[in-house]
Amino acid sequence: MNNFIDQALMAPLEVLAGHALAVLPNILAMGILLLGGLLIAWLSSHFVERLLHVIGFDHLCNRLGMTTALLRAGIKTDPSRVIGTSLYWTVILLASMGAVSALNLTPINQVAHSLLAYVPHLVTAGIILLAGYVCSNFASQAILIAAVNAGLPPARLIAICSRWGIQLLAGAMALEQLGIAEHIVVVGFGITWGGLVLATAIAFGLGAKDLAKEFLERRVVRTKATAPDDLRHW
Amino acid sequence: MNDHHTPLAPATEGRLRDIGSVDILVGIPSFNNAGTVGHVVRAVGAGLAKHFPERRAVLVNSDGGSSDDTTAIVARTAVDYQQLLIADRQSVLHRIVTPYHGIPGKGSAFRTIFEIARRLNAKACAVVDADLRSISPEWIEMLLRPMVDEGYDYVAPFYLRHKYDGTITNSLAYPLTRALYGRQIRQPIGGEFGFSGTLAAHYLDQHVWESEVARFGIDIWMTTEAIASGARVCQSFLGAKIHNPKDPAADLSDMLRQVVGSLFASMEQHADVWSTIEGSQPVPLFGFPYEVGVEPVHVDVDGMVSHFRQGLSDLEPLWREILGRRTFEQLADLNQQGRKDCRIPDELWSQIVFDAAAAYHHQVLPREHLLKSLTPLYLGRTASFVLATQGLTSAEAEQTIEQLCLTFERSKSYLLARWKAREYQLVSQEPESRVTLDAGGRHEQLY
Numbered sequence: 001m002n003n004f005i006d007q008a009l010m011a012p013l014e015v016l017a018g019h020a021l022a023v024l025p026n027i028l029a030m031g032i033l034l035l036g037g038l039l040i041a042w043l044s045s046h047f048v049e050r051l052l053h054v055i056g057f058d059h060l061c062n063r064l065g066m067t068t069a070l071l072r073a074g075i076k077t078d079p080s081r082v083i084g085t086s087l088y089w090t091v092i093l094l095a096s097m098g099a100v101s102a103l104n105l106t107p108i109n110q111v112a113h114s115l116l117a118y119v120p121h122l123v124t125a126g127i128i129l130l131a132g133y134v135c136s137n138f139a140s141q142a143i144l145i146a147a148v149n150a151g152l153p154p155a156r157l158i159a160i161c162s163r164w165g166i167q168l169l170a171g172a173m174a175l176e177q178l179g180i181a182e183h184i185v186v187v188g189f190g191i192t193w194g195g196l197v198l199a200t201a202i203a204f205g206l207g208a209k210d211l212a213k214e215f216l217e218r219r220v221v222r223t224k225a226t227a228p229d230d231l232r233h234w
Numbered sequence: 235m236n237d238h239h240t241p242l243a244p245a246t247e248g249r250l251r252d253i254g255s256v257d258i259l260v261g262i263p264s265f266n267n268a269g270t271v272g273h274v275v276r277a278v279g280a281g282l283a284k285h286f287p288e289r290r291a292v293l294v295n296s297d298g299g300s301s302d303d304t305t306a307i308v309a310r311t312a313v314d315y316q317q318l319l320i321a322d323r324q325s326v327l328h329r330i331v332t333p334y335h336g337i338p339g340k341g342s343a344f345r346t347i348f349e350i351a352r353r354l355n356a357k358a359c360a361v362v363d364a365d366l367r368s369i370s371p372e373w374i375e376m377l378l379r380p381m382v383d384e385g386y387d388y389v390a391p392f393y394l395r396h397k398y399d400g401t402i403t404n405s406l407a408y409p410l411t412r413a414l415y416g417r418q419i420r421q422p423i424g425g426e427f428g429f430s431g432t433l434a435a436h437y438l439d440q441h442v443w444e445s446e447v448a449r450f451g452i453d454i455w456m457t458t459e460a461i462a463s464g465a466r467v468c469q470s471f472l473g474a475k476i477h478n479p480k481d482p483a484a485d486l487s488d489m490l491r492q493v494v495g496s497l498f499a500s501m502e503q504h505a506d507v508w509s510t511i512e513g514s515q516p517v518p519l520f521g522f523p524y525e526v527g528v529e530p531v532h533v534d535v536d537g538m539v540s541h542f543r544q545g546l547s548d549l550e551p552l553w554r555e556i557l558g559r560r561t562f563e564q565l566a567d568l569n570q571q572g573r574k575d576c577r578i579p580d581e582l583w584s585q586i587v588f589d590a591a592a593a594y595h596h597q598v599l600p601r602e603h604l605l606k607s608l609t610p611l612y613l614g615r616t617a618s619f620v621l622a623t624q625g626l627t628s629a630e631a632e633q634t635i636e637q638l639c640l641t642f643e644r645s646k647s648y649l650l651a652r653w654k655a656r657e658y659q660l661v662s663q664e665p666e667s668r669v670t671l672d673a674g675g676r677h678e679q680l681y
Binding site: 067144148155 | 485544599600603607
């Protein structure tokens with residue numbers, strides 16, 4: 001009976017305990033790395049943010065027009081804070097990778113290496129998304145103002161459509177860069193965009209054919225348009 | 235001192251060497267003005283022969299690549315001195331017809347004229363538009379005589395205009411220039427100017443030729459730069475100004491952006507000059523003012539009010555960033571009023587303009603967006619002016635403009651407070667405005 005307990009129950013438990021004891025330092029190391037990473041991320045981001053603030057980095061960015069560029073993107077945060085936040089998340093990402101590697105398990109290591117190899121794609125996709133966001137905000141604002149100045153009633157709708165159109169394009173490009181359902185994204189985007197253009201063309205051709213006729217006549221035949229008034233602003 | 239010369243065409247360089255030096259230069263910027271430029275050249279030639287017969291003079295046509303016969307007409311148009319009873323023409327009128335370099339626009343054309351004036355050591359210069367129909371030889375005398383005989387540096391034109399002609403001037407350029415620089419120049423963006431050779435060289439030395447100044451912004455820039463640089467300025471009465479309608483393709487929004495952008499950029503450059511000035515002083519006016527019937531102007535008030543209301547609805551987020559909180563609230567209240575009662579009063583308009591100038595200074599928005607978003611506000615103010623002056627004579631309408639100018643002058647402390655606010659965004663969103671208008675029209679700091 002004793003022999004059975006030793007061989008059938010204790011032996012596997014001992015093996016399990018041996019494995020657990022072998023892995024435990026790695027888990028501890030992972031925890032330490034994670035906690036240390038969090039601490040370093042917080043400290044370094046705060047330190048860099050304060051340092052940039054003290055040396056007048058925000059003022060310099062303002063003079064160089066970078067603050068305006070951020071404003072154009074709808075980011076109303078100081079450039080020093082943007083850098084601090086970016087640093088924080090970069091350190092967190094690196095610490096997480098290190099922590100996962102500390103487990104020293106082949107499958108996890110492979111996953112970690114795969115993740116590391118994936119980072120350039122992530123960065124590229126992030127840049128594409130950021131650029132798309134900046135461009136969409138700037139363009140939609142410019143389109144809104146131009147449409148209002150031209151007296152187009154659906155000015156806000158046009159601006160919103162332009163913003164989402166650009167962001168959709170950026171999103172599709174980012175997903176393609178990440179390799180997520182590449183073909184579906186490209187085909188889906190193509191179909192959506194093509195459908196929009198076709199729908200607009202049909203709507204303009206059928207729904208506003210008189211308007212289109214008048215517009216083309218005005219443009220092509222160049223009949224003399226009557227001015228609504230003769231006020232001279234100059 | 236800027237030693238870099240503005241590039242000129244090789245043929246022009248050759249003409250300059252042939253001519254050597256002149257006493258007087260008259261410049262005509264042009265672009266497809268074949269229909270009117272001949273009349274302008276005849277008026278200039280007759281004016282120089284009649285009023286400055288003993289002076290060496292040159293006529294410079296700075297052309298923007300006209301596809302019609304503009305330059306050929308300038309080169310061949312002759313003046314019939316006998317018909318004009320001019321017998322003692324002593325000096326030959328030289329002519330230079332040249333293309334200009336740089337950004338296409340009136341400002342770049344002027345730059346070439348300034349450069350030629352500097353190379354020829356011209357003492358007195360004048361510029362006149364090529365689309366003028368009402369120019370007479372006397373205009374040349376009125377633009378040049380103050381420099382030749384009286385020692386002035388800058389002559390601004392003084393026209394007779396319909397009360398609704400030149401609304402950017404009446405509602406914005408004149409009140410703002412007067413309040414800022416303390417000089418009552420009635421037509422700061424008139425189009426025709428006289429200036430000394432020294433001032434032309436000063437203009438050339440400024441690094442503004444890649445900005446709005448290179449386009450429509452040149453007129454207001456020349457005036458503000460002349461005042462701010464301490465030049466002796468005066469005005470000359472020229473009578474009625476009749477010219478071809480502006481290019482229909484020239485968008486109002488673009489024109490407004492260029493003029494206001496030039497004004498605000500000058501404010502940035504000369505903040506130390508205008509921030510210390512209070513009130514305003516009259517500027518000497520030469521000539522013999524008289525009354526003439528001016529062309530009637532039909533105005534579509536409803537269209538302008540619609541534009542303003544659309545702006546109020548669609549551009550609200552932008553205007554909230556540009557304007558002070560209280561200014562925007564007063565503006566928003568107008569939306570609840572009837573179409574005919576939708577009027578922007580003088581005090582509110584002055585605050586809008588000053589808020590926009592401060593927002594430009596603090597770059598709360600991309601500057602081009604900021605300037606373009608002002609178009610509906612300007613149209614709202616123009617509609618208000620038209621509604622307020624319907625049925626008034628030109629003299630009575632002028633009194634209304636005078637009241638607006640006085641309001642701008644009284645409100646200047648508001649501008650200074652907004653201009654100097656370090657955290658502009660915070661100030662514009664504070665629950666109470668820093669500055670308020672008291673009963674006497676003065677602005678007081680609350681805290």
